[in-house]
Amino acid sequence: MATRKSARHAARKSTKKYYFLGAVLGILAILYVGFGVFYGSHFMSGTKAYGVELSGLTQKSAEQKVKDKLANKKICFARQKKSR
Incomplete structure (x- = not known):
């Protein structure tokens, strides 16, 4: 039972890391496109x-x-x- 809990905990922790990484990359992509559009004109x-x-x-x-x-x-x- 203890191994199942730790496995679920590790999976949740891993999922949170991917959500955080995705959010950071999304923000960077939005900034990149925004600057490109602005400095295009x-x-x-x-x-x-x-x-x-x-x-x-x-x-x-x-x-x-x-x-x-x-x-x-x-x-x-x-x-x-x-x-x-």
Whole structure:
């Protein structure tokens, strides 16, 4: 009788471990997918362009922020000659 109780106790303990492991893996999967969805349409943290911080912004809002920053600046594009 004692061995049956200890066997059932061990089986319950093992089942609890699997439930806990499944819950942890489920939470990690949700976080992974969530970050992927968010950063699929937003700039990563630490992103800068022309000295403007773009972290967490969408493309449209980042474009507007860069345009506002560069509105009064004159930008000149020059072509370099190819050396032979």
